[in-house]
Amino acid sequence: MAEPHWEADEAVTELYGAHYRSLVRLATLLVRDVESAEDIVQDSFVAMHGAWRRLRDQERALPYLRQAVVNRARSALRRRKVETKYAPTPGPDAPSAEYGAIDSLERDAVLAALDKLPVRQRETLVLRYYSDLSEAQIAEAMGISRGSVKSHASRGMAALRELLEERKEHQQKVDTPAEQGGEQT
Amino acid sequence: MSDERDPLEERLRAALAAEADDVQPTGDGLSRIRHRIGERHGHSWWARLRDQWMTRPAFAAAASVGVIVLGLGTTVAVGQASDRGLIPPLPGTSTSASSPTPDATTPTPSKEPTSKSPTPDESEPTKKPSTTKQRPEPTFTTVEVPVYRITKDGSDYGVTQASASVRVQEGSRRSEQEQQAEGALRAIFDGGTKLRSAGAGLWQDGTKLDDADLLDGMLRVDLAGPAGNGTDSSAEAARAALQQVVFTGLDAAPSAGSVQIRVNGSPVSSFWNVLTISPDGVQRGDPAFTRPFNAITSPEEGATAAAGSIEIGGEGAYDGGQVQWEIRQDGQVVQSGTQSTGTNGFASWSTTVELTPGSYQLRTFEQTSSGPQHEQKASFTITD
Numbered sequence: 001m002a003e004p005h006w007e008a009d010e011a012v013t014e015l016y017g018a019h020y021r022s023l024v025r026l027a028t029l030l031v032r033d034v035e036s037a038e039d040i041v042q043d044s045f046v047a048m049h050g051a052w053r054r055l056r057d058q059e060r061a062l063p064y065l066r067q068a069v070v071n072r073a074r075s076a077l078r079r080r081k082v083e084t085k086y087a088p089t090p091g092p093d094a095p096s097a098e099y100g101a102i103d104s105l106e107r108d109a110v111l112a113a114l115d116k117l118p119v120r121q122r123e124t125l126v127l128r129y130y131s132d133l134s135e136a137q138i139a140e141a142m143g144i145s146r147g148s149v150k151s152h153a154s155r156g157m158a159a160l161r162e163l164l165e166e167r168k169e170h171q172q173k174v175d176t177p178a179e180q181g182g183e184q185t
Numbered sequence: 186m187s188d189e190r191d192p193l194e195e196r197l198r199a200a201l202a203a204e205a206d207d208v209q210p211t212g213d214g215l216s217r218i219r220h221r222i223g224e225r226h227g228h229s230w231w232a233r234l235r236d237q238w239m240t241r242p243a244f245a246a247a248a249s250v251g252v253i254v255l256g257l258g259t260t261v262a263v264g265q266a267s268d269r270g271l272i273p274p275l276p277g278t279s280t281s282a283s284s285p286t287p288d289a290t291t292p293t294p295s296k297e298p299t300s301k302s303p304t305p306d307e308s309e310p311t312k313k314p315s316t317t318k319q320r321p322e323p324t325f326t327t328v329e330v331p332v333y334r335i336t337k338d339g340s341d342y343g344v345t346q347a348s349a350s351v352r353v354q355e356g357s358r359r360s361e362q363e364q365q366a367e368g369a370l371r372a373i374f375d376g377g378t379k380l381r382s383a384g385a386g387l388w389q390d391g392t393k394l395d396d397a398d399l400l401d402g403m404l405r406v407d408l409a410g411p412a413g414n415g416t417d418s419s420a421e422a423a424r425a426a427l428q429q430v431v432f433t434g435l436d437a438a439p440s441a442g443s444v445q446i447r448v449n450g451s452p453v454s455s456f457w458n459v460l461t462i463s464p465d466g467v468q469r470g471d472p473a474f475t476r477p478f479n480a481i482t483s484p485e486e487g488a489t490a491a492a493g494s495i496e497i498g499g500e501g502a503y504d505g506g507q508v509q510w511e512i513r514q515d516g517q518v519v520q521s522g523t524q525s526t527g528t529n530g531f532a533s534w535s536t537t538v539e540l541t542p543g544s545y546q547l548r549t550f551e552q553t554s555s556g557p558q559h560e561q562k563a564s565f566t567i568t569d
Contacts, residue, residue, distance in 0.1 A: 012222070016215045024214075025205035034208055041210075045218045075471065103203065110200035120421075129194065130201035143420050145459065161193055 008052035012045055015061055020045075022131075023069055029126045030073035031080075032115065040076060044068035066131075066141040070123055077119060113163035121156030124149055324355045330369045331436040333429045334485075335387055336477040336561065342425030343477030344432050345500065347485055351437075359398075362438040366404055367397040369437040373429060374408070387426045389413045395449075397434065403466045404434045404441035405452075412448045414457045423457040428470045435469055443468050476531060478502050479559035481549055483535065488565045492542050495567065498535025501559065503551045508534060511548045519545075540567045 006014060020041065027037035044065050048055070055061060114122055120142065127138045139146045330351050333344040351368025353361050374394040395409040414422060431444045443466025445452050452464035479501035484490060497510060506528050511521040520540075526532035546564045550557040 009219075009222075012218060013215065016218065020214055021210055024210040025208045028208045029201055029205060034210070037208070038210055038214060042214060042218045042221060046221045049218075049222050106196065107200040107203050110196055111204055114197070114200075125197060126201060129198045130205055143460065145418075148419065157191070157193060157197075160197065164193070 006052075006058055008049045011052055011058060011061060012049050015048070015065065016045065019062060019065065023065060026066070026126065026131055027069050027073050029130055030070070030123060031076050036076050036080075037073075040069055040072040041065075043072055063137065063140050066127075066133075066137075067143065070127070070141050071143070074119060074123070109164060109167055110160075113160050113167065116163055117156050117159055120144070120148075121152045121159065124152040125156045125160070128153060323357070325352045326355060327352055328365060330365050331433065332369045332372045333432040333436075334373075335425050335429050336480045341477065342421050343480065344425060344429050344475050345477055345480035345482060346432075346436075347482065362440055363397065363399040366399065366406075366434050366438040366441075367394070369433045370394045370397050370406060370430065373433060387415055387417060387422050387429075389415045399438050399441055402440065402442050403445050404438050404443070405445045405447055406430055406434055407447040407450060409449055414459075418457065418459065420459045423459045424470065425475070427456050427460065427462065427467060428475050431467050431469055432475070442466070476500075476502075477559075477561075479508065479549055479551060479561050481547060481561050481563045482533065484547065484563060484565040486563045486565075488563075490565065490567055492540060492567050492569060494537045495540050496535055496537050497547050498533065499549050499561070500531065500533040501551075502531045504553055504558070505551075506532070507551065509550050509552050509557070510536075512538060512540070513546045513548060514543055542567050542569050 023041045023044070024034070024037050027040045028034050031037055031040065047068050048061060048064055051064065055064060114125065117125070123142055124138055127133045127141055133141065135146045135149045138149045142149070144152075327350050329348050331346050332349040334347045336343050336345050349369055349372035351365055351372075353364045353368070357364065371394050374388070374392060389411040391410040392412045393409045395407040397404060397406050399405075414426070427446070430446070434444045435441055445464065445466045446456060446462060447453065454461055454464045456462045479499065481497075481499045483496050483498045497512070499508065499510075501508065503526055506526045508524050508526065509521070510524060511518045513519065520538050522536065524534045524536055526534050544564065544566050546562055548560060548562050550560040552558075
């Protein structure tokens with residue numbers, strides 16, 4: 001019944017197998033760049049290996065890794081902001097809807113809006129809606145109180161809604177003038 | 186009605202899932218992690234043996250005699266070296282964490298630095314108990330020491346270097362560094378609101394510096410009063426307030442490797458109830474995380490200067506290496522300009538302006554396509 005006792009090296013191997021991919025995905029959603037995300041997650045594993053003697057309880061390992069990933073992602077974004085001020089935008093909006101790429105357009109719109117949120121709101125929403133973490137787990141991963149999680153989540157959703165509405169209105173304006181222009185002339 | 190599912194939640198969930206599904210990590214992650222662990226440990230073979238020796242006494246018998254002797258011969262050092270080597274700091278987050286969280290696992294030099302670099306400054310207090318009291322006339326010298334102030338930029342906090350004059354007593358049983366550190370920290374806590382609250386009133390009113398002493402390579406900063414957060418209870422604010430103390434203390438006392446935060450005489454492991462910190466000492470945070478993107482270094486908020494040429498300046502990481510500045514009087518821009526730092530990275534800038542007596546405000550910002558960003562302001566007065 002007792003949990004197997006892992007040494008640091010074993011812990012890395014076991015946890016890598018179980019969680020590496022999902023952590024890289026989480027980090028990618030936070031920093032929007034797979035290469036940086038892998039670096040962040042690998043670094044987090046190295047940190048966890050170092051802290052293993054102190055962690056003692058392997059149940060703590062995944063929360064530790066998540067927290068390390070969130071913190072490092074935040075640092076990476078800051079560094080990136082310093083280096084380039086703002087990460088290059090992924091390019092123009094998705095090519096066109098004519099290939100039935102509605103899903104891709106929708107995804108891009110939601111993610112572009114998400115990118116515009118303040119870091120903590122974005123982290124909260126990613127941890128909640130991608131990682132499916134509870135408020136308590138999000139609070140732990142982000143090093144904030146549960147109350148702050150609630151507040152970041154509700155503000156984040158409100159801002160996201162507003163941004164998507166704005167985009168929709170903008171899109172409608174872009175589409176409509178062409179028709180009106182035809183009538184006027 | 187309130188039970189209805191928010192369609193936006195579903196859209197967000199679907200978008201995140203779809204985006205995540207596209208992410209395919211490379212296959213060599215584990216070997217790269219192992220390689221990094223090896224690099225971090227330097228002699229990875231020794232680190233492995235040490236780890237196992239630490240956790241499995243029986244392993245010691247099977248391990249090489251040399252290793253065991255070395256381990257036993259330097260029991261304390263090995264334990265601490267292990268902590269230092271095995272527990273890396275997280276960039277920019279050397280202080281937040283819960284029990285051993287990534288942040289809390291910042292290397293904590295504890296007592297080790299003393300043995301490595303015992304400086305006269307550090308050892309002096311214990312060598313000379315109180316026999317110097319017959320010294321006739323204390324002589325003081327005034328030194329300028331860096332003191333960090335907190336700047337707020339949107340929701341980001343940072344610490345920016347300013348300075349304060351500190352009196353140091355020559356021949357005191359307290360080392361020069363210890364006196365400098367205490368003086369610099371007093372400028373934060375007791376020196377009015379200027380340094381404490383430039384940009385943000387972070388510390389709760391009534392928080393005082395009780396004492397700062399340098400012992401065993403660690404600067405112990407003892408706070409009295411509430412020692413909690415003022416207006417902002419966020420972890421960001423707490424990190425900035427903590428790093429303000431750490432940067433200031435370590436700059437003033439360079440022989441210290443870390444800062445132990447104490448409240449009413451006892452080391453604390455919780456900072457403002459939002460950060461878990463090591464009671465064995467907190468290290469300097471990663472500059473990339475702690476430095477603001479735009480800060481005014483001159484003039485300081487509330488400063489007074491005589492009419493004539495006035496230096497204005499700041500530091501930060503500006504888009505295109507360009508920072509805009511404006512001097513306003515009664516809300517009207519009286520002078521303005523653009524200064525180039527020549528880099529997108531961190532850099533400082535300064536220029537001089539001619540000003541007649543009056544009250545002014547300096548505003549600095551970076552101009553982006555979406556308008557001014559990272560705006561900072563400092564009010565100052567020019568006298569005759």
